[in-house]
Amino acid sequence: MPRISHLYFKTAVLFLILGIGMGLNMAISQDHSVIGAHAHCNLLGWVTMALFGGYYALNPRKAERRIAMIQYGIYTAGVTLMVPSLYLMLLGNMAMEPVVAIASIITFIGVLLFAFVIFSGEQVAMTPSTPSYR
Ligand code: HEM
Numbered sequence: 030m031p032r033i034s035h036l037y038f039k040t041a042v043l044f045l046i047l048g049i050g051m052g053l054n055m056a057i058s059q060d061h062s063v064i065g066a067h068a069h070c071n072l073l074g075w076v077t078m079a080l081f082g083g084y085y086a087l088n089p090r091k092a093e094r095r096i097a098m099i100q101y102g103i104y105t106a107g108v109t110l111m112v113p114s115l116y117l118m119l120l121g122n123m124a125m126e127p128v129v130a131i132a133s134i135i136t137f138i139g140v141l142l143f144a145f146v147i148f149s150g151e152q153v154a155m156t157p158s159t160p161s162y163r
Pocket residue numbers: 048049051052053055056061064067068071072075076
């Protein structure tokens with residue numbers, strides 16, 4: 030598996046642990062006010078990052094491109110800034126609002142870069158090998 034896929038899965042599972050932690054905390058405390066932070070942590074952090082990592086694993090040529098690592102850095106920075114700032118904002122800290130806005134834009138730039146990676150360069154995907162059952 031390419032290095033960037035490993036990086037994406039390592040980062041993704043950290044967001045899953047954090048997201049589940051928030052979910053359990055909401056369930057135990059019966060206070061669901063941070064539901065948006067929980068959902069975004071799990072969906073932008075765990076699910077989307079795992080999809081990005083899977084795409085790079087299936088397209089190793091694209092994983093080697095410098096733009097792939099730039100895309101990882103920008104997307105990860107956006108989500109890492111967004112989740113805690115959104116969490117604090119939902120707890121009532123409205124000073125976090127501009128931070129959430131900036132983090133959302135950084136995350137979106139990361140997504141646009143991923144679209145660029147998909148549509149640009151060589152379109153050669155790895156052919157899955159047939160498993161041997163002997
Ligand atoms: C043990 C793991 C988890 C726990 C304990 C948990 C707990 C919760 C709780 C308590 C809520 C609030 C429900 C409400 O107020 O209606 C919630 C909402 C939500 N959770 Fe989780 N969650 C877990 C895992 C996940 C995962 C893995 C994902 C996504 C991949 C996820 C996505 C969501 C979403 C999207 C909502 C919002 C649903 C809505 O607004 O209708 N959760 N979760």
